[in-house]
Amino acid sequence: MNPLKKYLFNERNGNGHALGPIQEIDVPMRRFGEEEVDYVVIGVGSAGGVLLQRLARAGFRVLGLEAGPFWNTERDWVSDEAGSHNLYWEQLRITGGTHPLALGANNSGRGVGGGSVHWAAFTPRLHPSDFRIHSEDGVGIDWPMTYEELKPYYEQLELEMPVAGPAYYPWGDPHGYAYGPHPMGGAGDVLIQGCTKLGIGVSIGGPVAILSGSHGDRQHCIYRGFCIQACKVGAKASTLITHVPDALRSGAEIRDDSMVSRIHVNKENRVTGVSYFDVHGQEHFQRAKAVIVSGYAIETPRLLLNSACPGHENGLANSSDTVGRYLMAQAGNVVLGRFHDLVRIYKAPPAHALTEEFYETDSKRDFARGFAIQTVGPLPIAFAKQMMTAKGAWGWGLRRIMMDYNHWAAIALLGEILPWPENRVQLAEAKDRFGIPVAKVTFGLHDNDEKLIEFGKNKVIEVMGAAGAEEVVQETRFAHLVGAARMGTDPRTSVVDKYGRTHDVANLFVCDGSILPTQGSANPGLTIQALAARTGDYLIAQGESIFNTNHRDMMQPAIRRDLAPPGTYGRGVPRLANLTS
Amino acid sequence: MDKAKMQRLELQRVVEMERPGQSLESEGLDAIEAVDEHLREGRFQRGLALLSGASSLLTGLEVGYEHYRGSYSRRVMYTPVALSLLLVAGAAAGFMSRRGARRVLRPIAALTLADGVLGFYFHLRGIARKPGGWRFPMTNMVMGPPVFAPLLFGISAYLGLIASYLRREDDADHPADDIAWIPRAAHEHHWTKALPGKRISKPETITLSQDLREGKFQKHMALAAAFAAFFSGFEAFYSHYKNNFRYKAQWTPVVLSPMLIAACIAAMRNRKPAHTWLPALSAAAVVDGGVGFFYHARGIFRRPGGRKHLLYNVLYGPPILAPLLFSACGMLGLLASLMRRES
Numbered sequence: 001m002n003p004l005k006k007y008l009f010n011e012r013n014g015n016g017h018a019l020g021p022i023q024e025i026d027v028p029m030r031r032f033g034e035e036e037v038d039y040v041v042i043g044v045g046s047a048g049g050v051l052l053q054r055l056a057r058a059g060f061r062v063l064g065l066e067a068g069p070f071w072n073t074e075r076d077w078v079s080d081e082a083g084s085h086n087l088y089w090e091q092l093r094i095t096g097g098t099h100p101l102a103l104g105a106n107n108s109g110r111g112v113g114g115g116s117v118h119w120a121a122f123t124p125r126l127h128p129s130d131f132r133i134h135s136e137d138g139v140g141i142d143w144p145m146t147y148e149e150l151k152p153y154y155e156q157l158e159l160e161m162p163v164a165g166p167a168y169y170p171w172g173d174p175h176g177y178a179y180g181p182h183p184m185g186g187a188g189d190v191l192i193q194g195c196t197k198l199g200i201g202v203s204i205g206g207p208v209a210i211l212s213g214s215h216g217d218r219q220h221c222i223y224r225g226f227c228i229q230a231c232k233v234g235a236k237a238s239t240l241i242t243h244v245p246d247a248l249r250s251g252a253e254i255r256d257d258s259m260v261s262r263i264h265v266n267k268e269n270r271v272t273g274v275s276y277f278d279v280h281g282q283e284h285f286q287r288a289k290a291v292i293v294s295g296y297a298i299e300t301p302r303l304l305l306n307s308a309c310p311g312h313e314n315g316l317a318n319s320s321d322t323v324g325r326y327l328m329a330q331a332g333n334v335v336l337g338r339f340h341d342l343v344r345i346y347k348a349p350p351a352h353a354l355t356e357e358f359y360e361t362d363s364k365r366d367f368a369r370g371f372a373i374q375t376v377g378p379l380p381i382a383f384a385k386q387m388m389t390a391k392g393a394w395g396w397g398l399r400r401i402m403m404d405y406n407h408w409a410a411i412a413l414l415g416e417i418l419p420w421p422e423n424r425v426q427l428a429e430a431k432d433r434f435g436i437p438v439a440k441v442t443f444g445l446h447d448n449d450e451k452l453i454e455f456g457k458n459k460v461i462e463v464m465g466a467a468g469a470e471e472v473v474q475e476t477r478f479a480h481l482v483g484a485a486r487m488g489t490d491p492r493t494s495v496v497d498k499y500g501r502t503h504d505v506a507n508l509f510v511c512d513g514s515i516l517p518t519q520g521s522a523n524p525g526l527t528i529q530a531l532a533a534r535t536g537d538y539l540i541a542q543g544e545s546i547f548n549t550n551h552r553d554m555m556q557p558a559i560r561r562d563l564a565p566p567g568t569y570g571r572g573v574p575r576l577a578n579l580t581s
Numbered sequence: 582m583d584k585a586k587m588q589r590l591e592l593q594r595v596v597e598m599e600r601p602g603q604s605l606e607s608e609g610l611d612a613i614e615a616v617d618e619h620l621r622e623g624r625f626q627r628g629l630a631l632l633s634g635a636s637s638l639l640t641g642l643e644v645g646y647e648h649y650r651g652s653y654s655r656r657v658m659y660t661p662v663a664l665s666l667l668l669v670a671g672a673a674a675g676f677m678s679r680r681g682a683r684r685v686l687r688p689i690a691a692l693t694l695a696d697g698v699l700g701f702y703f704h705l706r707g708i709a710r711k712p713g714g715w716r717f718p719m720t721n722m723v724m725g726p727p728v729f730a731p732l733l734f735g736i737s738a739y740l741g742l743i744a745s746y747l748r749r750e751d752d753a754d755h756p757a758d759d760i761a762w763i764p765r766a767a768h769e770h771h772w773t774k775a776l777p778g779k780r781i782s783k784p785e786t787i788t789l790s791q792d793l794r795e796g797k798f799q800k801h802m803a804l805a806a807a808f809a810a811f812f813s814g815f816e817a818f819y820s821h822y823k824n825n826f827r828y829k830a831q832w833t834p835v836v837l838s839p840m841l842i843a844a845c846i847a848a849m850r851n852r853k854p855a856h857t858w859l860p861a862l863s864a865a866a867v868v869d870g871g872v873g874f875f876y877h878a879r880g881i882f883r884r885p886g887g888r889k890h891l892l893y894n895v896l897y898g899p900p901i902l903a904p905l906l907f908s909a910c911g912m913l914g915l916l917a918s919l920m921r922r923e924s
Contacts, residue, residue: 022710164652166893179652183897184885192885204886204893213654214710220654222712222724233712570656573649 018074020234023217025245030253036287037061037253038547039539040274041294042260042303045114046525047512047532048294049239049247050157054536056252057563063253063286065276067299068111070256071240077230081381084229087111087118091438093298094428098444099478101329106228107481108296112256113240115296116525117230120351121209121237122374123163123526125154127172129360130520137361137368139448140418140518144489144498147173152559153530158207160568161237162215163526165206167573171356178572179212181205182221185348187375190337190409194467195355195373202355209237209525210349216567225346225377236349239529246565258284261436263291263307263316263508270550271508277434289547290507290539292500294532297327297481300514301425302439304485304495317485317502317510322495324425326486328519329443331415331453332479334376334386335460336408337469343409350377354414358459359521367451371415372521373460378410386410390473411464413456414479416521417449425484443478482524485514497554499538500531506550511535536563624796627676629744630686634672636737636909637693641665643902644734650896651726661700661734664693668741675744682745690741697735704728723823729812733906736809736913747796795921800849802917803859807845809910810866814838816903824899830876833869834907841866841914848917855918863914870908877901 016024039055041048044064055062068086071077078084089108095101109115128147133140151173157163158178165177182205184192195202205212210227211220221235234241248254257279264272264285273287293300301324305315315323354374361368378386380402387393387401428440445453457474464472488494491503500511513528534557539546541557644661653659671689674681708725709715722728817834826832841862848855881898882888895901 021712162652167649179654180649181893181896189885192890196886196889202886202890204890205897211652211654212650213652213658214707215654219710220651571652571654573653574659 018072019241019245020073020217020232021219023234023241023245025248029248030251032061032063032253034284034286036273036289037063038289039063039292040065040286040288040290041292042263042274043067043114043294043296043299043512044112044239044244044254045109045294045296045512046116046119046239046528048292049113049116049243050529050532051292051294051511051536052252052254053239053243053247053250053565054533054560054563055539056247056250058536058540058560059251060540061251062247063255063288064112064247065258065260065274065286066112066254066256067259068109068256070112070254071117071230073230073232073234073240077232079224079226079229079232081229081379084118087230089299091432092430093438094430094440095443096440097423097442101441101443101478101481103298103441106332106479107329108298112244112254113238116238116529117240118228119238119523119525120228120349120376121525122351122354122523123158123161123165123207123209124354124356124372124522125172125175126150126520126522126527127356127359129172130518130522133369133518139368141486141488141493143517144487144494149556150527150530150534153534154526156559156561156564157526157529157533159572160564161209161242161526161529162211162568162572163207163209163237164212165208166203169203169207170201171203171359176573177207179206179215180573182208182210182212182349182352183223185223185225185352185375185377186343186345187350187377187409187411188348188353190339190343190467190469191353191355191373191375191411191463194411194463194465195357197466198463200355200357200463202353202357204353206352208349208351210351211235211237215571221349223348225348225350225379227349227351227377229379243565259434259436260295260303261306261434263293263303265307265309265312265316265505265508269311269505271505281434290509292509292511292535293485294510294512295514296512297484297514298425298439298441300510300512301484302427302437304510305425305427306436312504317495317504317508319504320492320494322421322486322493324484325421325423326419326483326517327423327425327441327443327481328417328419328483328516329478330480330519330521331371331413331417331449331456332477333413333415333453333457333460333474334378334390334410334477335412335457335464335472335474336383336386336390336410337464337467337473338404338407338471339409339467339469340407342406344406345377345383345409346379348375348377351375356521358456365451365455367448367455369416369418369448369452370521371413371452371456371459373456373463374412374414376410376412380405383408383410386475387473390475409464409467409469411460412479413453413460414521414523415449415452415456416519417452417478418446419483419486419518420444420446423483480513480519480524482513482516482519485510486517487515488517497552499554500535501552506552507546509535509539534559536560624748624750626679626682626744626747626749628750629740629747630672630675630682632912633686633690633737633741633744634669634676636740636906637665637668637672639902639905639909640734640737641669643900643906644730646896647727647730647900655703657699657703660696661693661731664689664696665734665737668693668738672741672744675741679749682747682749686741687745690738690745693738694735694742697731697738700731700734701728704731719819723819727816727820729815733809733812733816736805736812736909739805740913743798743802797921797923799855799917799920799922801923802913802920803845803848803855806863806910806913806917807842807849809913810838810841810845813903813907813910814842817907820900820903828876830872834866834873834904837862837866837869838907838910841910845914845917852922855922859914860918863911863918866911866914867908868911870904870906870911873904873907874901877904 164179675686821831877899
């Protein structure tokens with residue numbers, strides 16, 4: 001084919017693996033077979049994808065085991081609400097407690113890329129205050145690190161995704177974004193109008209990990225609104241398209257449809273490998289010099305608890321009895337308002353504007369910590385469910401509301417819920433198709449959480465009213481899941497140290513959302529990936545000593561910007577920080 | 582005495598004959614007539630350099646925020662911003678000195694012009710990369726990168742390039758400086774001497790630059806104005822189409838630009854429209870651009886958040902500087918109508 005024509009008209013080769021309309025990676029990848037690898041990463045999601053990429057690029061022999069499939073985005077993703085269920089972890093789980101969590105669509109992922117395949121891609125950073133809420137507000141627990149330690153990784157991942165947002169973001173530690181802001185959809189306009197009327201600051205067009213300009217072999221956003229049904233355009237960042245291609249090119253292997261059932265520990269208290277079931281239900285043993293669990297807040301504690309063995313009777317790395325405890329969700333009440341004019345809420349990424357004006361603890365309020373207000377963009381099925389809950393709409397009434405869909409706007413609360421030991425993941429009696437006991441999730445709110453939700457919900461309703469809504473309703477719900485294998489300095493009250501290494505087993509790591517000790521009112525995706533890059537740098541700096549010794553070196557590693565995927569630099573809004581890095 | 586030297590002497594004689602500016606002050610012409618005289622004689626290097634710098638500043642700001650909207654996602658997207666700033670500096674150099682005009686402004690303007698063409702290619706490709714590519718030209722031109730904007734950006738560079746060939750306003754007072762810069766025949770340039778074969782020695786090779794020097798490039802300028810009106814009018818067409826021609830005033834640049842183009846073409850064929858239709862329609866375009874600027878500003882303030890989120894609303898509101906670029910096309914037309922025709 002004429003190369004100019006191919007370049008100009010963007011004709012595909014057709015012999016690669018499609019990860020979007022113009023992105024492809026070559027298969028086959030490297031295969032380790034039965035031989036021992038350096039690292040097994042269990043779960044190739046937000047954290048696992050970044051870890052694989054970093055470790056492979058640094059030259060380690062690294063294998064990712066993923067319970068779900070490796071997507072061919074052009075073939076497997078359907079841009080349809082009802083048809084996107086295979087993106088979620090919909091295997092059996094038991095939920096309970098005073099405020100049982102709905103498990104599935106918005107708080108789990110399955111398949112390479114994990115939850116980052118169907119996240120809305122809001123990527124605010126945590127505030128510096130989030131790292132010391134116990135010292136400042138007397139609630140929760142402090143992080144074993146400061147914001148400053150994580151900050152370079154925030155900046156780094158914002159370039160690697162890259163994140164679009166305003167040139168100046170005023171809350172927390174003020175900063176700007178690499179890619180320009182997105183245009184507003186109907187929900188964003190409502191949030192801006194309401195906030196401007198009430199004198200509340202609002203961040204327009206991000207921060208969101210969706211391309212506002214093309215990036216290498218990825219297209220920019222075309223605002224068709226199917227972000228959380230997985231972005232076929234390739235504009236929304238997921239580790240499947242940001243980090244996994246480079247990981248494979250650097251020599252990593254990903255075994256998809258591989259469900260890990262147990263981590264094995266020998267008499268010297270060192271991990272020797274993992275057992276997993278392949279797609280045919282055949283069990284295998286994979287030897288590894290070290291293991292990283294990146295299964296997210298439910299599957300990570302489930303695997304650790306299921307790996308109980310002599311010396312770890314309560315579950316692996318659970319001498320503190322904190323594995324599974326301190327599970328957190330965020331308050332995610334959705335407020336819907338009907339407007340006289342058409343809103344057309346679907347015509348934009350769900351995530352495109354937010355305010356963090358109420359993020360910090362305010363002494364005038366009767367609760368600690370705060371919340372953010374963000375745009376959401378429910379598509380018709382989600383909208384119908386919300387209307388059913390919020391208005392009791394059913395039958396012909398629901399049908400009439402659905403015909404009115406284009407007149408409704410939705411914005412949501414994102415409120416911090418504190419970590420409580422009784423909110424936890426345990427093992428249930430029931431077993432999955434491999435015979436592995438499933439997780440039982442117990443969740444309940446405490447006084448501070450309920451006060452925060454009540455205040456935040458009313459504030460969102462006030463904003464919706466100020467924007468000119470004729471009718472305002474709300475649905476109580478929760479978003480995100482973090483905690484359940486938290487990090488800390490004290491081995492008696494935490495599972496892992498600040499680099500994700502378990503206190504109990506020297507070559508076993510946990511790196512995903514479950515290690516967050518507290519969660520702030522920020523969507524956790526960026527923080528999870530930043531922590532993964534940092535753990536990656538630590539492992540690379542430690543080198544062979546992870547495999548040979550039980551010595552625990554807590555030295556802060558230097559950030560390895562050279563290990564970023566190619567094409568990370570030299571793009572984006574010119575900033576002094578870009579030029580100096 | 583060889584042929585080239587003879588040619589050069591001949592040229593000197595022509596230049597001296599055609600310079601009535603010697604007696605300009607003594608005749609007591611007022612300022613407007615003096616400017617007119619300068620234009621007719623191509624003695625407006627400083628003025629055109631200034632115009633080039635000003636329009637370059639406008640396009641630089643425009644491309645600055647438009648590429649910000651595209652997130653500077655390719656390295657090449659930095660170049661027009663950097664070059665337009667450089668061109669402003671080059672224009673300043675051209676304003677300050679004759680040497681600056683030829684040694685600084687000219688190469689920068691040429692580079693910027695080339696960058697405009699390169700940008701045109703990348704914008705074509707950007708449209709091709711959108712879903713469906715050129716199979717859906719209208720949709721993807723409306724939704725993709727503005728296809729003619731890079732060429733419109735080249736217009737200010739073109740002005741700078743022209744300016745570098747002009748005479749200076751005060752050349753009449755310093756004939757010696759002026760003659761020193763008389764263009765030489767191509768074969769006198771040392772690099773052509775290195776070429777094998779028969780050397781070009783026709784005097785025609787220097788007519789264009791000679792005509793430019795003397796302000797005799799009306800047709801040339803009318804053509805440039807026609808191109809600029811096409812680029813700007815086409816941009817107005819699909820941007821206003823994107824907005825469904827919600828306001829009647831959005832039709833004006835779309836209607837006016839073909840008329841202006843027609844006037845430019847008529848002026849190229851014939852002397853008369855160059856003094857009637859061309860200035861009339863050009864003036865209308867200048868005014869229309871001003872009105873458009875007002876409406877675009879109003880549109881920005883009317884967006885949610887209005888003045889409070891000004892940067893964002895400039896970014897995603899109506900393109901604030903685009904109507905002024907349409908005015909600039911009118912300015913080109915006016916300039917053309919004031920020139921002399923090519924010899």
